[in-house]
Amino acid sequence: MDLFIIKVIIFIIIFLIITNWFQIYSFSKLIVGKKIKTSSIKDSWINKTVKKKTGLSLLNITLFHDKKMYGLMAGLPFWPKMILSEGLYKNLNRDELEWVILHEAGHCVLWHNLEAFIIELVFIFSGLYLIKVFELNLLGSFLVSIFFSLICIQIIRWSIEYFADKYSINRVDNPRGVITAQDKFRKNYFKNPFNKEGSILRFLLHWNITYSKRIEMAKRRLS
Numbered sequence: 279m280d281l282f283i284i285k286v287i288i289f290i291i292i293f294l295i296i297t298n299w300f301q302i303y304s305f306s307k308l309i310v311g312k313k314i315k316t317s318s319i320k321d322s323w324i325n326k327t328v329k330k331k332t333g334l335s336l337l338n339i340t341l342f343h344d345k346k347m348y349g350l351m352a353g354l355p356f357w358p359k360m361i362l363s364e365g366l367y368k369n370l371n372r373d374e375l376e377w378v379i380l381h382e383a384g385h386c387v388l389w390h391n392l393e394a395f396i397i398e399l400v401f402i403f404s405g406l407y408l409i410k411v412f413e414l415n416l417l418g419s420f421l422v423s424i425f426f427s428l429i430c431i432q433i434i435r436w437s438i439e440y441f442a443d444k445y446s447i448n449r450v451d452n453p454r455g456v457i458t459a460q461d462k463f464r465k466n467y468f469k470n471p472f473n474k475e476g477s478i479l480r481f482l483l484h485w486n487i488t489y490s491k492r493i494e495m496a497k498r499r500l501s
């Protein structure tokens with residue numbers, strides 16, 4: 279195989295894995311290791327709240343039977359499918375859960391999946407351009423892919439995740455729920471290397487803004 283093609287493939291694979299590790303990890307738990315099960319849930323409160331506050335009619339809510347707390351949003355505004363983990367669904371009260379479901383619905387309404395796709399595509403094409411123009415070797419291509427994915431995560435955090443939180447926190451009935459939910463996340467992710475706000479791993483690899491930043495946003499609404 280042509281060396282350029284090998285460099286391109288390595289660049290794209292490394293870039294996609296580092297940038298989207300959380301999504302890959304969450305979905306891989308469905309098929310490898312101690313597999314988690316999924317089920318479809320009917321929760322009219324979630325459907326009604328999302329419809330009322332975002333205008334979105336959810337097609338489906340899937341529960342991942344996982345003790346960890348997380349939510350994901352698949353699809354675009356015309357195909358909205360929400361994923362909630364069982365840990366999240368069972369641990370959070372309605373005020374807290376409202377922040378999560380509006381955050382996830384916000385991703386959909388604001389076309390964030392498409393936005394993330396375009397941002398990642400721009401990085402991929404820029405990387406391939408660098409590899410070609412500067413005739414980077416294998417190691418160079420590898421290092422550029424790592425560097426680009428870390429920058430891409432920063433951009434996704436501040437152009438997508440921050441705005442989903444802002445969208446949601448501005449719409450919740452009770453901003454105090456946002457604050458108490460952060461404590462529950464801290465407890466649920468206790469011992470996880472991404473939990474500490476000052477952790478370099480969290481800063482480099484985590485899409486979300488910090489718990490403190492969300493609390494600060496909720497407090498601003500309360501004042």
Ligand SMILES: [Zn+2]
Nearest residue numbers: 381385439442
């Ligand atoms: Zn999000």
